Amino acid sequence: MKTIFSQDQLLHAPRFEVSDGRLEPAKEIPTRAQMVLDRIHAVELGEVFEPNTFSLEPIKKVHDEGYLRFLEGFWEEWLAAGRKEEEAFPFVWPVRELRNDVVPEQIDGKLGYYSFDAGSPLGPNTWKAARKSADTALTGASLISGGERTAFALCRPPGHHAHNKFFGGYCFLNNAAIAAQSLLDSGAKKVSILDVDYHHGNGTQALFYDRADVQFLSIHADPKAEFPYFLGHADEKGIGAGEGFNHNYPLPLGTAWDTWSLALHQSLEQIKRYDPDVVIISLGMDPFEEDPISWFKLQSDDFLRLGQRLAALGKPTLFVMEGGYAVEDLGINCVNVLTAFEEG
Amino acid sequence: MKTIFSQDQLLHAPRFEVSDGRLEPAKEIPTRAQMVLDRIHAVELGEVFEPNTFSLEPIKKVHDEGYLRFLEGFWEEWLAAGRKEEEAFPFVWPVRELRNDVVPEQIDGKLGYYSFDAGSPLGPNTWKAARKSADTALTGASLISGGERTAFALCRPPGHHAHNKFFGGYCFLNNAAIAAQSLLDSGAKKVSILDVDYHHGNGTQALFYDRADVQFLSIHADPKAEFPYFLGHADEKGIGAGEGFNHNYPLPLGTAWDTWSLALHQSLEQIKRYDPDVVIISLGMDPFEEDPISWFKLQSDDFLRLGQRLAALGKPTLFVMEGGYAVEDLGINCVNVLTAFEEG
Numbered sequence: 001m002k003t004i005f006s007q008d009q010l011l012h013a014p015r016f017e018v019s020d021g022r023l024e025p026a027k028e029i030p031t032r033a034q035m036v037l038d039r040i041h042a043v044e045l046g047e048v049f050e051p052n053t054f055s056l057e058p059i060k061k062v063h064d065e066g067y068l069r070f071l072e073g074f075w076e077e078w079l080a081a082g083r084k085e086e087e088a089f090p091f092v093w094p095v096r097e098l099r100n101d102v103v104p105e106q107i108d109g110k111l112g113y114y115s116f117d118a119g120s121p122l123g124p125n126t127w128k129a130a131r132k133s134a135d136t137a138l139t140g141a142s143l144i145s146g147g148e149r150t151a152f153a154l155c156r157p158p159g160h161h162a163h164n165k166f167f168g169g170y171c172f173l174n175n176a177a178i179a180a181q182s183l184l185d186s187g188a189k190k191v192s193i194l195d196v197d198y199h200h201g202n203g204t205q206a207l208f209y210d211r212a213d214v215q216f217l218s219i220h221a222d223p224k225a226e227f228p229y230f231l232g233h234a235d236e237k238g239i240g241a242g243e244g245f246n247h248n249y250p251l252p253l254g255t256a257w258d259t260w261s262l263a264l265h266q267s268l269e270q271i272k273r274y275d276p277d278v279v280i281i282s283l284g285m286d287p288f289e290e291d292p293i294s295w296f297k298l299q300s301d302d303f304l305r306l307g308q309r310l311a312a313l314g315k316p317t318l319f320v321m322e323g324g325y326a327v328e329d330l331g332i333n334c335v336n337v338l339t340a341f342e343e344g
Numbered sequence: 345m346k347t348i349f350s351q352d353q354l355l356h357a358p359r360f361e362v363s364d365g366r367l368e369p370a371k372e373i374p375t376r377a378q379m380v381l382d383r384i385h386a387v388e389l390g391e392v393f394e395p396n397t398f399s400l401e402p403i404k405k406v407h408d409e410g411y412l413r414f415l416e417g418f419w420e421e422w423l424a425a426g427r428k429e430e431e432a433f434p435f436v437w438p439v440r441e442l443r444n445d446v447v448p449e450q451i452d453g454k455l456g457y458y459s460f461d462a463g464s465p466l467g468p469n470t471w472k473a474a475r476k477s478a479d480t481a482l483t484g485a486s487l488i489s490g491g492e493r494t495a496f497a498l499c500r501p502p503g504h505h506a507h508n509k510f511f512g513g514y515c516f517l518n519n520a521a522i523a524a525q526s527l528l529d530s531g532a533k534k535v536s537i538l539d540v541d542y543h544h545g546n547g548t549q550a551l552f553y554d555r556a557d558v559q560f561l562s563i564h565a566d567p568k569a570e571f572p573y574f575l576g577h578a579d580e581k582g583i584g585a586g587e588g589f590n591h592n593y594p595l596p597l598g599t600a601w602d603t604w605s606l607a608l609h610q611s612l613e614q615i616k617r618y619d620p621d622v623v624i625i626s627l628g629m630d631p632f633e634e635d636p637i638s639w640f641k642l643q644s645d646d647f648l649r650l651g652q653r654l655a656a657l658g659k660p661t662l663f664v665m666e667g668g669y670a671v672e673d674l675g676i677n678c679v680n681v682l683t684a685f686e687e688g
Contacts, residue, residue, distance in 0.1 A: 018435045018462060023367050091362045092461040093437040095510060097550045098574035100440060102567075109573035117436040118362060118462050166439060206441045223446075229453035230442035 001342050003040055003048040004139045005154040009033060012129030012157050014087055018118035019293075026121070027293055028170035031326045033156040039331030045152075045338060051135040052142065059134055061181045062174055062207060064165035066103065070114050071172060075124045081107045087121035116228075117168035130157055130172035137175035138182050140318045144278055145186040150317045152338055153179065158322040160201035160282050161228060169199065169228055176282045176320040177207045180214050183318075188277040192217065192315075194267055196306065197284020197322040198294040200232025200248065204282065210242040215274045217267040218282075219260065221295065222250040245274070256297035257305070260287065264309060271313060279315045285324025285333050292325050300329055303336035310337070311344025345686050347384055347392040348483045349498040353377060356473030356501050358431055362462035363637075370465070371637055372514035375670045377500040383675030389496075389682060395479040396486065403478055405525045406518055406551060408509035410447065414458050415516060418451075419468045425451045431465035434458075460572075461512035474501055474516035481519035482526050484662045488622055489530040494661045496682055497523065502666040504545035504626050505572060513543065513572055520626045520664040521551045524558050527662075532621040536561065536659075538611055540650065541628020541666040542638040544576025544592065548626065554586040559618045561611040562626075563604065565639065566594040589618070600641035601649070604631065608653060615657060623659045629668025629677050636669050644673055647680035654681070655688025 010033060014026035040048060056068060078088055090111035094100050104110055111122070133155040140153035159176055161169025180191045193208075195201035195218040208214040223232040238246035247270050249263035271279060285303075287296040310317060319338060324330055354377060358370035384392060400412060422432055434455035438444045448454055455466070477499040484497030503520055505513025524535045537552075539545035539562040552558035567576040582590035591614050593607035615623060629647075631640040654661060663682060668674055 018362060018367075018433055023362075089362055089462075091463055092512065092571060092573060093439050094574035095437050095439055095460045096444060097507065097553075098460060098546065098572070099577070100574070102574075102577060104573040105568045106570065106573070108571075109568070112573060116439045116442060117456075118433075119435055163441065168436065202442065209441075224449045224453070226450065227436060227452075228442070229436060229448040229450070229456060230438035230444070230446075233443070233446060 001046045001150055001152055001338050002143060002148065003046065003152045003154050004051050004136045005033065005037060005048055006050050006132045006136060008132040009129050009136065009156045011125035012123060014121045014123060016087070017121065018089060027325045028157060029326060032324070032330065033154060035326060035331040036154060036321065036334045039335045043335055043339060045335060051132065051139040054135050054138045058138055058182050059173060059178055062164070062177045067114055067165040070110055071127050071130065074122055074127065077107055087123040089118050089121050090115045091118065114165060115167050120168050120170050126172060133157055133159065134173040134175055134178050137179040137320050140320065141179040141182040144316050144318050145183060150319070150341060152319045153321065155321045160195055160197060160204045160322050161199070162203040163206050170323070171203060174203045174207060176280050177204050179318055179320060180280055183278050184213055189213065190215070190274060190276040191278050191280060192271045192274055192276040193280045193282060194271065195220070195282035195284070195322070196287065197282055198286035198291065198296055199227050199284065199323060201282055202228045202231035205231060205236065205246055208242065209238055209246060210240040212241045212245050215245045215271065215276060217247040217270060219249040219251065219263045219267060222252055225253055253295035254297060257299065257302040260296065260298060261305070264306065268309060268313060276315060279313060279317045281310060281317060281319045282322045283319045283334065283337060284322035285330055288324065288329065288333050290327050290329065292327060300333050300336060303333045304340040307337040307340025308344040311341045317341065345390045345494055345496055345682050346487060346492065347390065347496045347498050348395050348480045349377065349381060349392055350394050350476045350480060352476040353473050353480065353500045355469035356467060358465045358467060360431070361465065362433060371669045372501060373670060376668065376674065377498060379670060379675040380498060380665065380678045383679045387679055387683060389679060395476065395483040398479050398482045402482055402526050403517060403522055406508070406521045411458055411509040414454055415471050415474065418466055418471065421451055431467040433462050433465050435462065458509060459511050464512050464514050470516060477501055477503065478517040478519055478522050481523040481664050484664065485523040485526040488660050488662050489527060494663070494685060496663045497665065499665045504539055504541060504548050504666050505543070506547040507550050514667070515547060518547045518551060520624050521548050523662055523664060524624055527622050528557055533557065534559070534618060534620040535622050535624060536615045536618055536620040537624045537626060538615065539564070539626035539666070540631065541626055542630035542635065542640055543571050543628065543667060545626055546572045546575035549575060549580065549590055552586065553582055553590060554584040556585045556589050559589045559615065559620060561591040561614060563593040563595065563607045563611060566596055569597055597639035598641060601643065601646040604640065604642060605649070608650065612653060612657060620659060623657060623661045625654060625661060625663045626666045627663045627678065627681060628666035629674055632668065632673065632677050634671050634673065636671060644677050644680060647677045648684040651681040651684025652688040655685045661685065
């Protein structure tokens with residue numbers, strides 16, 4: 001399997017995050033990608049190459065232009081405002097009856113306007129890394145469009161929490177969504193995105209919620225109990241033309257393979273029924289039992305089973321890396337999915 | 345002038361806040377109230393006495409019951425969740441297409457559900473202090489209902505950023521709004537709330553936005569440039585029955601008395617036209633030129649002029665303390681308004 005990756009994706013290197021009610025060391029750190037890369041080399045999964053460079057056009061199809069301009073110009077604006085901190089946290093958000101129709105001119109106001117959490121600091125290289133991460137996904141999509149059966153877009157920072165015009169959950173550009181749109185624009189009629197990250201893919205869901213050409217399925221911790229808290233319930237089925245094309249499988253904390261695999265089975269049945277041209281896997285590795293911020297109980301061998309079941313769909317499949325945090329087995333688990341898929 | 349205050353209001357003592365993109369020392373600290381109290385004693389403004397104890401009923405008329413239960417039970421829940429931190433910060437919020445109709449069961453989800461910023465940590469005594477602050481406002485209202493010309497509710501924590509079901513901007517219960525509702529329930533037909541805090545009184549505006557029995561007026565820094573960023577524009581006039589009863593005067597950073605007093609003049613003209621039974625002044629002292637987090641340029645003598653002009657309205661007037669941060673002249677400025685009002 002070919003892997004796409006750029007060292008530039010490591011340039012986003014947050015130090016802290018506000019999480020669980022305190023300022024603590026960042027979890028979404030460059031080491032994550034490095035661990036996966038090391039394992040890819042160790043098992044000789046296949047060629048690892050740099051992404052192509054794309055214009056902003058395919059990204060603009062998924063994200064608001066004002067949002068992209070904000071991300072691109074943020075660090076310069078931050079410095080121009082006299083800020084000395086090495087990374088920036090938003091601290092106020094336009095919830096409920098607060099207004100979303102006027103973009104603040106001040107930098108902290110903009111930060112809140114274009115985000116939904118305090119866990120995703122912006123630094124000097126966030127845009128560069130996020131842009132390259134999207135290019136990695138786009139390159140993966142172009143491989144599939146070009147006839148490859150599969151490819152692995154080793155995206156970092158991840159993408160599935162990013163919405164049309166706001167970041168959060170360590171995500172800035174929605175790599176899987178950008179890849180899906182690109183596949184459609186290259187001739188695919190239908191794309192399924194199966195999100196197996198421990199956290200609901202709220203951004204991806206929202207981006208395609210009213211559309212029938214992208215089926216979204218997510219197996220994740222119940223949002224009543226876990227981040228992102230405010231999306232990912234089972235009753236979210238899509239609206240308008242998208243009705244019936246959104247499938248959430250929220251599961252209780254502590255879920256192991258026996259229950260998790262039932263949701264996987266249901267997801268795969270839905271995908272078969274939809275019969276897409278391409279499947280995108282939003283590959284979060286945090287259902288793993290030893291993930292430091294997650295509470296599912298999948299074991300390393302379960303990821304082999306996941307890869308086998310995905311292979312059995314018999315569809316061109318693009319893997320897009322999402323979450324999963326730095327533990328010893330992160331690379332092993334991730335590559336387990338990929339090798340089992342290839343052998344499946 | 346009588347002042348109402350309880351030492352219990354000092355029990356909320358935050359250590360930090362997330363503000364301007366970093367974790368920094370809290371600004372809304374007990375010293376603020378103490379400085380005002382010291383000045384009240386120094387100039388012998390009048391009696392300072394404890395608030396009466398009220399049931400939750402008058403607070404429930406302004407705030408959502410689920411929100412109040414959350415605030416009341418929060419610290420116990422925090423400890424029950426095994427948290428060891430001395431104060432709690434929310435870190436994720438239900439903006440835009442994220443859902444507001446399902447209350448998360450998990451403590452961090454609830455924190456985000458019931459807030460709009462990261463600058464207002466909840467601690468072990470926040471509820472006790474906020475409740476007592478509301479009692480202070482209610483006691484002030486009862487003095488006015490009982491025939492007093494004026495009273496000073498030395499509320500802390502402040503209230504004007506608190507909405508029906510979310511806290512933020514150092515505010516948990518909207519003291520001025522609770523007092524206004526109580527005055528209406530005690531026989532007043534119309535109440536005007538004039539908010540002179542440097543920051544827009546978003547909570548108070550939102551609480552009465554569709555009502556004609558409370559006129560809301562706010563003179564504040566332009567939200568394009570300042571907290572709360574997402575409310576307080578000049579085009580917010582009220583809706584439905586409330587149309588025409590909301591008046592915002594957003595002013596540029598750097599505004600001094602010459603311009604500020606023009607907005608004050610316009611506000612007072614609107615109040616005269618409305619002809620309320622009672623006026624409530626949301627008394628933020630942060631338009632002061634030396635306030636550490638604000639950028640207006642009012643001087644200590646300007647607060648005497650403010651007091652005189654408010655007196656000239658000739659209406660029963662309840663002063664409710666809002667913001668204004670700990671600088672040497674905080675007490676002097678605050679008491680300048682009150683003494684000038686009494687002499688006016």
